[in-house]
Amino acid sequence: MNKKYTGKKGTYVQLKIGQEILLTIKRIGINGEGIGYYKRKAVFVPGALPEEVVEVKITKVQSTFAEGRVKKIKQASDLRQAPSCPVYNECGGCQMQHMTYEGQLKAKEDIVRGAFEKYTDIGELPLRPILGMEEPWSYRNKAQLQAGTQGDRIITGLYAADSHQLIDIGDCPIQHPETNEMIAAAREVLELLSIPVYNERKRTGVIRTIIARVGFETGEQQLILVTAEEKLPRKKEIITELRMRLPKLTSINQNINKQKTSLIFGDKTETLWGKETIDESLGDVKFSLSPRAFFQLNPAQTLKLYNSAREAAGLTGEELVVDAYCGVGTISLWLAPDAKRVRGIEVIPEAIEDAKRNAEKSGIANAEFYVGKAEELLPKWVKQGERPDVVVVDPPRVGCDKALLDAVLKAKPKRFVYVSCNPSTLARDVAHLLKEYRLEWVQPVDMFPHTSHVESVASLIYKGSK
The missing domain is CATH 2.40.50.140 (Nucleic acid-binding proteins)
Known part of the structure; x- marks a missing residue:
């Protein structure tokens, strides 16, 4: 029994x-x-x-x-359905390829709905139909694969779930075909020139990770070799062979990560050949992407996500907008043409420098960027008489810092726009704001088809607004 x-x-x-x-x-x-x-x-x-x-x-x-x-x-x-990827069951990168795409979209709506049922007392959630893709394959602009060996061969892939077994990934169906080509070419060159792969257990070898990124709009290609030491053997030959195989290649870079860590990047990056950054654009906004710069992985769906954020902001051209987790300024610059002023805040100085360059590159003069914590700068600006009309957040998966949410409640912007990559922390944070704000709607966006991840935009309106 x-x-x-x-x-x-x-x-x-x-x-x-x-x-x-x-x-x-x-x-x-x-x-x-x-x-x-x-x-x-x-x-x-x-x-x-x-x-x-x-x-x-x-x-x-x-x-x-x-x-x-x-x-x-x-x-x-x-x-x-039968998964399209031959290593789907071993890889762990996708979780839903065995489900029809229509089924995936419904499941993701249910995940968002379930999170709000768990964390809030909202009866009927104002949930909009999820925005999916017409063609949910080949959408990722960046591949980031660990290097390893299998016999005499160099392999690149992801670790199987709950293990340290590296699964060799060839033509990943959710990757842009050119990132697959770049990874394959890099692997071929490293094998040809007998460049040793890093062995984590023995702490020997050189190549840890290979990263390939392509600009969907510009076609520029960026390749990064993450190494365990500064000296990259046969550097000139690597560059020559890569350029022969990849005629569209724009930038070859080396990032040095000597630490015993699960973090991909180290602190030092050197451009071995070509441009230090590659160019990309979203609509009329232009971006320069350094090797470590964050940029949304699915450009087509990013447009839908940011357009939803712009709708939630309800801009008329007279507003002061504060973007509290601005990164390299993607959302700030997307909203700037429709606002009076935009102020972006980010704790990482390098990201702020990228944001300023991106604003200049796009010809946007009404966006300013500040290094710091939003929970500290926002009250300071309010005290100085600079009260925002709209606050936008796009936090990491852990959600917003409670101190920031409290600062928003004190600042009382007319609109609060929450861009989320985690339904659970979105619902939790919205619950904290409901004492002063009304949830107008939630818009799920399928940024990563065939995975369990779902992004959402929540539109909240201050209850005291006229």
């Missing part, structure tokens, strides 16, 4: 590791896994789809939930 556990939220059956159960999947979780309930206990099952009946073997047990793997699909969903 299964034992029972009584917790704060009720009584749960105590499953055992290795136990086999029959489960009906109800929905998709935030990481793309199927979720079913066994006698009130949630069971997370990677690879299972809503409405499927599956035999599951339990692999992990916690007090309020369990995890398992599919042993057999007893009743398959109409949404199930």
